[in-house]
Amino acid sequence: MTTTLTKPPADEVKRPRRPRSARAGGTLHAGPIAYVILALFTIGSLFPLVWTAIAASRDNQRLAQNPPPLWFGGGLFDKLEIAWNDANLGEAFINTTFVAGVSAITIVILSTIAGFAFAKLRFKGRNALMLIVIGTMMVPPQLSVIPLYMMVAKLDWSDQLQAVILPSLVSAFGVFFMRQYLLQALPDEIIEAARVDGASSWRVIWHVVFPAARPAMAVLGMLMFVQTWNDFLWPFLVLTQNGNPTVQVAVAGLGRGYTPDQSLIMAGALLGTLPLLVVFAIFGKQIVGGIMQGAVKG
Amino acid sequence: MTTGHDTAAASPTKEGGAAPARPPAESAAEERRRARLSRRWQRDVRWSPYAFVSPFFLLFLAFGLFPLIYTGWASLHQVELTSPTDMNWVGFRNYTRIFDDDFFWNAAKNTLTIGIISTVPQLLMAMGLAHILNYKLRGSTFYRVAMLAPYATSIAAASLVFVLLFGRDYGMINWALNHVGIDNIDWQNDKWPSQIAVSSIVIWRWTGYNALIYLAAMQAIPQDLYESAALDGASRWQQFFHVTLPSLRPTILFTVVVSTIGASQLFGEPLLFDANKGASGGAQHQFQTLGLYLYEQGWVNQHLGRASAIAWTMFLILIVVGIVNYVISRRLRASS
Numbered sequence: 011m012t013t014t015l016t017k018p019p020a021d022e023v024k025r026p027r028r029p030r031s032a033r034a035g036g037t038l039h040a041g042p043i044a045y046v047i048l049a050l051f052t053i054g055s056l057f058p059l060v061w062t063a064i065a066a067s068r069d070n071q072r073l074a075q076n077p078p079p080l081w082f083g084g085g086l087f088d089k090l091e092i093a094w095n096d097a098n099l100g101e102a103f104i105n106t107t108f109v110a111g112v113s114a115i116t117i118v119i120l121s122t123i124a125g126f127a128f129a130k131l132r133f134k135g136r137n138a139l140m141l142i143v144i145g146t147m148m149v150p151p152q153l154s155v156i157p158l159y160m161m162v163a164k165l166d167w168s169d170q171l172q173a174v175i176l177p178s179l180v181s182a183f184g185v186f187f188m189r190q191y192l193l194q195a196l197p198d199e200i201i202e203a204a205r206v207d208g209a210s211s212w213r214v215i216w217h218v219v220f221p222a223a224r225p226a227m228a229v230l231g232m233l234m235f236v237q238t239w240n241d242f243l244w245p246f247l248v249l250t251q252n253g254n255p256t257v258q259v260a261v262a263g264l265g266r267g268y269t270p271d272q273s274l275i276m277a278g279a280l281l282g283t284l285p286l287l288v289v290f291a292i293f294g295k296q297i298v299g300g301i302m303q304g305a306v307k308g
Numbered sequence: 309m310t311t312g313h314d315t316a317a318a319s320p321t322k323e324g325g326a327a328p329a330r331p332p333a334e335s336a337a338e339e340r341r342r343a344r345l346s347r348r349w350q351r352d353v354r355w356s357p358y359a360f361v362s363p364f365f366l367l368f369l370a371f372g373l374f375p376l377i378y379t380g381w382a383s384l385h386q387v388e389l390t391s392p393t394d395m396n397w398v399g400f401r402n403y404t405r406i407f408d409d410d411f412f413w414n415a416a417k418n419t420l421t422i423g424i425i426s427t428v429p430q431l432l433m434a435m436g437l438a439h440i441l442n443y444k445l446r447g448s449t450f451y452r453v454a455m456l457a458p459y460a461t462s463i464a465a466a467s468l469v470f471v472l473l474f475g476r477d478y479g480m481i482n483w484a485l486n487h488v489g490i491d492n493i494d495w496q497n498d499k500w501p502s503q504i505a506v507s508s509i510v511i512w513r514w515t516g517y518n519a520l521i522y523l524a525a526m527q528a529i530p531q532d533l534y535e536s537a538a539l540d541g542a543s544r545w546q547q548f549f550h551v552t553l554p555s556l557r558p559t560i561l562f563t564v565v566v567s568t569i570g571a572s573q574l575f576g577e578p579l580l581f582d583a584n585k586g587a588s589g590g591a592q593h594q595f596q597t598l599g600l601y602l603y604e605q606g607w608v609n610q611h612l613g614r615a616s617a618i619a620w621t622m623f624l625i626l627i628v629v630g631i632v633n634y635v636i637s638r639r640l641r642a643s644s
Contacts (some may be wrong), residue, residue: 157382
């Protein structure tokens with residue numbers, strides 16, 4: 011009798027999803043002016059990124075001349091290699107991938123479970139607790155850095171990655187995001203059917219909630235990965251003494267010194283950004299959809 | 309649990325007797341088992357929701373609430389960076405010290421002005437962009453992803469690039485301005501230019517993201533509102549002001565609150581925009597924000613207690629801003 015719920019028909023779970031903002035746009039067609047404005051904003055958004063690569067491909071003398079270079083020189087890959095070695099970016103990449111990966115996966119799992127409880131389970135104090143979750147979004151995490159720094163000092167965790175990972179796991183946004191998704195994506199009947207079959211809450215989560223939440227989990231995972239990857243203040247405070255940096259800390263470190271090598275800095279900035287740009291180029295559509303989905307009821 | 313059921317049902321036949329009813333002992337056991345299961349079931353239904361939400365709250369207690377309160381406690385002590393665990397009670401001296409410090413007020417003013425310069429144009433442009441993106445467009449996904457590319461760029465990378473673009477002698481922006489007859493601007497050392505430059509980093513990174521949030525809210529507005537407005541003879545502009553904007557009010561409030569929090573916390577951009585590579589926010593502290601001032605007091609001057617006092621002051625300011633925001637939005641709602 012338990013077999014019926016081991017595999018909920020996957021497509022049946024997915025079907026009730028709100029038709030994704032397929033209605034891309036209103037009913038009015040855009041005029042030429044709209045396209046001109048969009049083109050300007052697109053150029054404005056992408057130009058600093060392209061110019062990072064251009065500056066990285068030129069040497070310092072060229073960057074100290076007018077007019078500034080507008081096209082690529084020949085030195086890009088040499089500079090990238092130097093920046094990679096100087097900033098110890100290999101280690102930084104491994105560190106950051108680990109930190110961002112562990113944070114993103116943990117946040118997604120915890121948020122899905124909590125979001126499910128808030129969306130679909132009835133319990134005393136549910137609304138009050140949800141309000142508290144939303145309220146915590148208003149408390150800027152940066153205000154906590156001083157005691158966290160003291161805690162890290164006491165635990166002897168400075169320069170260790172868990173000092174960066176643990177505080178990043180608090181994500182009210184994640185809980186809220188998954189709750190909003192599961193409210194509309196997971197029909198009550200499926201949970202009730204599993205319940206009638208005698209499934210415990212944990213089994214419901216494993217066999218019903220996780221499969222239904224998969225698309226939103228992927229989006230949330232990517233958003234959290236980006237956020238943790240780009241995190242600056244806290245890693246900058248705890249990971250500086252003896253190395254073991256994240257990418258952002260290593261890249262920021264390239265700018266130090268009395269006569270900084272500008273093109274080297276640009277090469278480092280490019281390397282630090284490239285992985286996320288690749289992710290955005292591949293999954294851009296899903297990420298855009300995810301941000302918009304999280305926004306509607308926010 | 310399936311097997312338990314089967315043996316219970318099968319056992320009477322095994323005994324060979326044509327037992328018409330189950331032996332009372334068996335039935336009692338069955339009853340107990342059922343009761344136990346249902347107790348377990350009830351426990352599960354009643355308590356597991358709390359188990360599911362507890363990780364978030366435990367993490368928040370450990371890394372959010374406790375540090376926040378402890379910051380308040382530390383702000384009443386003298387604490388040095390070199391030995392963060394030694395605390396000497398000093399009462400409110402940290403607060404009087406920072407309130408007597410001109411650089412604190414300077415940083416507070418800078419935070420406010422940079423906050424306004426970065427937030428207002430950003431949200432206005434995002435609104436305009438969202439309006440355009442809401443038209444039927446060719447390649448709409450491309451524009452959306454392109455505008456989100458700055459959001460994928462880290463503060464560190466973005467700030468370092470903008471330092472070069474805003475260079476006084478060889479920067480791209482001055483070069484472009486020269487073409488329209490404007491002389492080189494010292495984007496790092498002059499007060500307003502430097503604040504505009506720091507703000508532009510924020511604007512660049514967040515405009516596209518906010519545009520998507522507005523766009524999502526616009527798409528959720530029922531189409532018939534526009535249709536009836538059009539029937540009443542409302543022009544496109546009138547539709548925008550009388551249908552779109554009022555429907556977006558909660559979303560606008562949300563983005564204003566988030567941007568305000570972000571602006572009050574500004575740290576990485578001014579830190580990395582500084583040519584002197586210090587935490588002073590420029591030679592004359594011309595773009596030092598409260599976040600940077602906190603860092604300077606705590607990690608450069610090594611006074612963690614004073615830095616805590618700054619953090620709590622910022623927190624109290626945010627609460628006041630939040631209350632003002634709430635009151636204004638209630639007034640607006642009441643008046644409409």
